[in-house]
Amino acid sequence: MSLQNALLGVLDARPMSGYELAQFFDSGSGWVWSAPQSQIYPHLRRMEADGLVVAERTVRGSKLERRVYSLTDAGRAALLAWIGEYHEPPAPRDPFALQALLFDMVMPEEAINVLKAFVVEQDRVAEQYEAHAARLRALDTPLLRERLRARPEAEHERIGRMKAHVFAGRAAVARQQAAWAREAIVLAAGPAAGEER
Amino acid sequence: MSLQNALLGVLDARPMSGYELAQFFDSGSGWVWSAPQSQIYPHLRRMEADGLVVAERTVRGSKLERRVYSLTDAGRAALLAWIGEYHEPPAPRDPFALQALLFDMVMPEEAINVLKAFVVEQDRVAEQYEAHAARLRALDTPLLRERLRARPEAEHERIGRMKAHVFAGRAAVARQQAAWAREAIVLAAGPAAGEER
DNA sequence: AGAGACATGTAACCTGTTACATGATTCC
DNA sequence: GGAATCATGTAACAGGTTACATGTCTCT
Numbered sequence: 001m002s003l004q005n006a007l008l009g010v011l012d013a014r015p016m017s018g019y020e021l022a023q024f025f026d027s028g029s030g031w032v033w034s035a036p037q038s039q040i041y042p043h044l045r046r047m048e049a050d051g052l053v054v055a056e057r058t059v060r061g062s063k064l065e066r067r068v069y070s071l072t073d074a075g076r077a078a079l080l081a082w083i084g085e086y087h088e089p090p091a092p093r094d095p096f097a098l099q100a101l102l103f104d105m106v107m108p109e110e111a112i113n114v115l116k117a118f119v120v121e122q123d124r125v126a127e128q129y130e131a132h133a134a135r136l137r138a139l140d141t142p143l144l145r146e147r148l149r150a151r152p153e154a155e156h157e158r159i160g161r162m163k164a165h166v167f168a169g170r171a172a173v174a175r176q177q178a179a180w181a182r183e184a185i186v187l188a189a190g191p192a193a194g195e196e197r
Numbered sequence: 198m199s200l201q202n203a204l205l206g207v208l209d210a211r212p213m214s215g216y217e218l219a220q221f222f223d224s225g226s227g228w229v230w231s232a233p234q235s236q237i238y239p240h241l242r243r244m245e246a247d248g249l250v251v252a253e254r255t256v257r258g259s260k261l262e263r264r265v266y267s268l269t270d271a272g273r274a275a276l277l278a279w280i281g282e283y284h285e286p287p288a289p290r291d292p293f294a295l296q297a298l299l300f301d302m303v304m305p306e307e308a309i310n311v312l313k314a315f316v317v318e319q320d321r322v323a324e325q326y327e328a329h330a331a332r333l334r335a336l337d338t339p340l341l342r343e344r345l346r347a348r349p350e351a352e353h354e355r356i357g358r359m360k361a362h363v364f365a366g367r368a369a370v371a372r373q374q375a376a377w378a379r380e381a382i383v384l385a386a387g388p389a390a391g392e393e394r
Numbered sequence: 395a396g397a398g399a400c401a402t403g404t405a406a407c408c409t410g411t412t413a414c415a416t417g418a419t420t421c422c
Numbered sequence: 423g424g425a426a427t428c429a430t431g432t433a434a435c436a437g438g439t440t441a442c443a444t445g446t447c448t449c450t
Contacts, residue, residue, distance in 0.1 A: 002292045003437080009299045019401050032294040039438060041403055064446045066401060083299045084307040086314035087292065091410095095199045095284065097229040100363045102206045102280045104356040110281040117283035158387050159301040165384055166297045169377040176373050180366040187359050200409080216429050236410060238431055261418045263429060288438095 001082070003043060004052075006033040008071060008079040011053060013147040015070035018044050029143070031132065031167070044069055052078055103188060111188045115181045122178035129171035136164035198279070200240060201249075203230040205268060205276040208250060210344040212267035215241050226340070228329065228364070241266055249275055300385060308385045312378045319375035326368035333361035 010016065010024060021044070022037040024030055044067075047053045052075035055067040071079070096118065103111035135141050139148065139160045148156050207213065207221060218241070219234040221227055241264075244250045249272035252264040268276070293315065300308035332338050336345065336357045345353050 001437095002290070002295060005299075006295055009295065012299075012302065017401075018403090022401095030289075032289055032291045032298060034288040034290065035437095036439065037402085038404080038440080041401095045403095060400080061447055064401065079299070080303055083296055084303045084311070086311045087296070089293065089318065091231040092227075092229055093199070093231065093410095094229045094367075096286065097363055097367060098199060098203055098206065099280055099284070100366075101229060101360055102202075102209075102276070104352075104359055105209065106277055106281045114281070114283045121286065155301075158384070162301055162381070162384050163298055165377075165381055166294055169297075169374070169381075170291075170294060172373055172377065173370055176369055177366070180362075180369065184359070184362055184366075187355070187362055190355050214429075215431090219429095232409095233411065234430085235412080235432080238429095242431095257428080258419055261429065290438095 002033065003035050003039065004047060005079060005082050006030075006035070007040070007043065007047065008052065008075055010143070011069055011071050012076065012079065013143045015056070015068050017066045017068050019066065021069075031129065031170070047075070051075070100184065103184075108188045108190060112185050115185045115188065119178045119181045119185075122174045122181065126171045126174035126178065129167045129174060133164040133167035133171060136160055136167065199230065200232050200236065201244060202276060202279050203227075203232070204237070204240065204244065205249065205272055207340070208266055208268050209273065209276065210340045212253070212265050214263045214265050216263065218266075228326065228367070244272070248272070297381065300381075305385045305387060309382050312382050312385065316375045316378045316382075319371045319378065323368045323371035323375065326364045326371060330361040330364035330368060333357055333364065 006025065007021060010021060016024075018037075018041050022035075022040045025033060025035045025040065026037065027034075044053065044055075048055055048069070051072055053069045054072055055069050058066050058068055060066060099114065103114075132141075136144060137160055139145065139156060144160065144163065148159065151159065203222065204218060207218060213221075215234075215238045219232075219237045222230060222232045222237065223234060224231075241250065241252075245252055245266070248269055250266045251269055252266050255263055255265055257263060296311070300311075329338075333341060334357055336342065336353060341357065341360065345356065348356065
């Protein structure tokens with residue numbers, strides 16, 4: 001269901017082709033949801049069959065067709081219903097926590113190397129999230145600007161702050177995990193030489 | 198791959214039947230990984246065919262068969278190799294963040310209700326994680342005790358602290374998310390009556 | 395003429411979910 | 423005798439991944 005709502009949510013900002021949506025979710029911009037092309041094209045067709053979106057066929061040059069999808073009233077209604085309801089979180093499935101739970105089975109140096117790579121990665125993603133949060137707060141991303149065109153100007157700042165806060169939250173989680181991993185490195189090293197009291 | 202490593206990781210503590218493993222991952226104890234029975238039984242058969250585990254068939258009563266699986270050397274080696282290597286995190290896919298990004302589309306009260314339910318849930322799971330971390334730190338869970346029987350006593354405390362730290366980390370993330378959601382409630386409410394300066 | 399972006403799709407496979415099916419054993 | 427638990431599975435489906443296939447347009 002979530003892929004569908006992600007697609008509907010982006011199409012609410014502006015109509016897009018499958019290609020544009022695939023770019024959005026395949027890399028970079030799709031920071032809370034990602035999906036490959038091969039999942040997006042068929043799903044758009046299904047959503048069209050279900051009446052959630054309509055495709056306008058347009059031609060670039062003389063032959064190259066694009067199908068530009070936009071929300072129908074039914075699609076928008078389905079999206080709003082989903083957003084307005086609380087949904088149980090998915091079952092926990094955290095490969096890294098699983099790995100970390102078993103670190104006592106390997107040599108400390110191995111665990112520490114894995115943890116260091118984790119720290120680097122978490123700090124990296126935290127920076128990305130923070131940068132994106134800043135752009136949203138400044139109302140300075142292409143998609144947000146499209147979105148705000150349909151909204152009264154008085155709301156713009158509140159909307160920007162709400163969306164920025166989502167990414168700030170992701171960033172905070174990543175920072176937290178990096179800090180956690182740094183503590184884990186100390187625990188994995190154990191009572192090391194030079195650290196005895 | 199992770200289901201497989203989760204199974205191997207539990208079997209390292211002690212041999213178990215599919216039924217016991219299914220109970221472990223279906224509810225409660227499987228806090229970092231979960232999987233239904235229907236996934237576990239076939240996977241154990243596959244791991245047996247791959248030589249990662251061996252099943253000892255035993256009979257309870259006069260007819261009821263159980264297959265008790267234990268690690269082979271190959272299984273243990275595969276597990277250790279996985280634990281000792283850094284693995285790229287899975288593509289981000291966070292249904293709640295997606296929902297939160299779109300809260301500006303619905304009425305503030307609706308968003309706030311969803312956020313309140315989220316806070317309750319995150320605080321609840323944080324408590325569970327904290328409780329489990331405390332039990333691990335006290336070396337007081339059945340599975341950990343089994344595990345420690347194969348370890349020199351001098352290591353017990355370090356192992357307990359490392360495992361507890363994993364759950365403490367999950368708890369910290371949950372607390373963080375709850376705090377984030379409380380801030381989000383304020384932002385969603387916006388400049389409300391009585392709050393003007 | 396060729397490289398790279400534009401544009402849409404299919405096929406095979408793996409993982410995970412929901413529901414169903416079957417029977418034995420233990421405890422009250 | 424009946425309920426709960428023990429015990430092992432299958433089938434159909436939904437969601438996601440990797441790789442392949444095809445052709446157009448734009449810019450150099």
